[in-house]
Amino acid sequence: MTTPVETLGQTAADLDVLLRSDVVAGLPDDAKMQLLRVAGEVQRRAEALVVETVASVDARPAGSGELAFCGRFGCRTMGELLQRVLRTDAAGAGRVVKAAKAVRREVELSSGVRLPARWPAMRAAMLDGAVGVAGLLAATGPVEHAAVRVGTADRLLADAELAAYARGCAVAAQGADDGHCADADAAVDGEEAPPATPEDLRILAQVIVQYLDPDGAEPAGDIAMRARGIILGRAKDGVIPIRGGLLPEVAGQLQRIFDAYLNPRVDGPSAPGVVVFQPSVLVDHDEAASTEAVGATGDDVLPSDDPARTIETRSRAQKQHDTLAAVLGIAARHDEMPRLGGAAPTLVVTVTADDYIAGRGWAHVDGIDVPVSVRTAAHTACAGGVQRVLFDPAGRIIGIGTSDRIFSAHQRRAITLRDRECLIPGCHVPATWCEIHHVQEHSRGGPTHTDNGVALCWHHHRTLDASGWEIRMxxxxxxxxxxAWWDPARRWRVPQPVSTARDRPAARRSALLRT
Structure with missing residues (x-):
């Protein structure tokens, strides 16, 4: 009599012959498709054999002194044994163990007879090759998650429906263990639904749970409400770590904001490539006339589709950080933001006057116990305001001075309409998301006027001094x-955002009128 090991060993030997023959590569497409189908049948049955073997292992009661199955072979757990014998990873071994628990048949102590499995119909579908480990777990997982609120009878009904769906039968049209579709209409028409994928089974199982446990979502929501939170950690390597959890709807809103801000239009090309410049005189005669009217300096208009774009070096995580920084700035300026001390919640960065003027030393962010560079203070001051507070040697406040350097709402709106997006070529962050930068620094006499303000995104505003980009009015x-790496000739150019393409004729006429 052939043993199970000999039978499977012969199958492995036959597969070895097939794989060594190199016949697969020469098969026509139809034959390859059929081969994939049959290989799937073999794979699911091999998985079923592994799961059934693990499920049949007798459990050793705790304290009995008997060595567990895995311990007999030098392993601490069944998962470790499966990793070694199946040459799989810990996650794969864990899935097999979990599947085995779902289809395990316990032994009745008095008679020694094996009892039905917890999921008898799904076990039969697995043994028939209708589902593998992934399908079994996808079908049983959602119901097991709600097990404390789903009774045995309801679970068995769900088991039958899921097993029928896995085989491609009409739902609830088969017996738990017969393995055959029994839908009369399907038999008459000669049609059956296609066998379900694991994702199909997961979706159906979730629908069944919603029907069997209509109140289940609310307790889960209560758990989520208790678990939600955000914590700012202690500073490390110059950054503040964040940990916590967001409610799904909050995470979804944040993801939509990230998607909007990090739209592919916001990025430049992935690599510098060959820098090619297209002077405006070659693009459009009217644009050349507009440029001459604006300054007669020989500068070029830089259309939005110019191949010479800014090169994006930030990772997605870094860009999402910068997005959050911009969102917080917008929220702080919003009229509906709650007041703090009678004013909008304002970022306060303190620095000594000498260090601020010299551009060296350290600054401090109110509420965060970690020093920051003076450049951070300069960036904050450019986008906000400066208040000079004078102390005497004893620490008494002896003088307070303020400078009106914050662009008003009307000025911001006008600059936003003019620039439409971040001024740096290739960056298409909308101007409404941007900060307003003083082209001529306010500390050096630059006015807070629309003729001295431009829209820059948080990233380009913060890195303007070190990036090599220059702006003039x-x-x-x-x-x-x-x-120089972007334009070896280092020519001055007039940016033309994509959003202003429809307005270019009017812009040209306006430029001509200004002269």
């Missing part, structure tokens, strides 16, 4: 000059 029109 000519007759109220912003000009940009890129670093």
């Amino acid at each position: 000519r007759h109220g029109t912003p000009h940009v000059r890129g670093p």
Whole structure:
């Protein structure tokens, strides 16, 4: 009599012959498709054999002194044994153990007879090759998650429906263990639904749970409400770690904000490539006339589709950080934001006057016990305001001075309409998300005026001094000059955002009128 090991060993030997023959590569497409189908049948049955073997292992009662099955072979757990014998990872071994628990048949102590499995119909579907480990877990997982609120009778009904669906039969149209579809209409028409994938089974199982446990979502929501939270950790390597959990709807809103801010239009090309410049005189005669009217300096208009774009070096995580920074800035400026001390919640960065003027030393962020660079203070001051507080040697406040350097709402709106997006070429962050930058620094006499303000996203505003980009104003029109790697000739250019393409004729006429 052939043993199970000999039978499976012969199958493995036959597969070895097939794989060594190199016949697969020469098969036509139809034959390859059939081969994949049969290989799937073999794979699911092999998985069923593994699961059934693990499920049949007798449990050793705790304290009995008997060595467990895995211990007999030098392993601490069944998972460790499966990792070694199946050459799988811990996650794969864990899935097999979990599947085995779902289809395990306990032995009745008095008679020694094996009792039905917890999921008898799904076990039969697994043994028939209708589902593998992934399908079994996808079908049983949602119901098991709600097990304390789903009775045995309801679980068995769900078991029958899921097993029928796995085979492609009409729902609830088969017996638990017969393994055959019994839908009369399907038999008459000669049609059956396609066998279900694990994802199909998971979706059906979730629908069944919603029907069997209509109140289940609310307790889960209560758990989520208790578990939600955000905690700012202690500073490490110059950054503040964040940990916690978001409610699904909050995470969804944040993800939509990330998606909007990190839309592919916001990025430049992935690599510098060959830098090619297209002067405006070659693009459009009217644009050339507009450029001459603006400054007659030989500067070029930089259309939005110019191949010479800014090169994006930030990772997605870094861009999401910068998105959150911009969102917090917008929220702090919003009229509906709660007041703090009678004013909008304002980021306060303190620095000594000498260090601020010299551009060196350290600054401090109110509420965060970690020093930051003076450049951070300068960036904050550019986007916000400066208040000079004088102390005497004893620490008494002896003088307070303020400077009106914050662009008003009307000025912001006007600059936003003009620039439409971040001024740096290739960055399409909408201007409404941007900060307003003083082209001529306020500390050096630059006015808080629309002719001295441009829209820059949080990232480009913060890195402007070190990035090599330069900005100037000519007759109220912003000009940009890129670093040498971007434009070896370092020409001044007039950015033309995508969103202003439809307005270019009017812009040209306006430029001509200003002269």
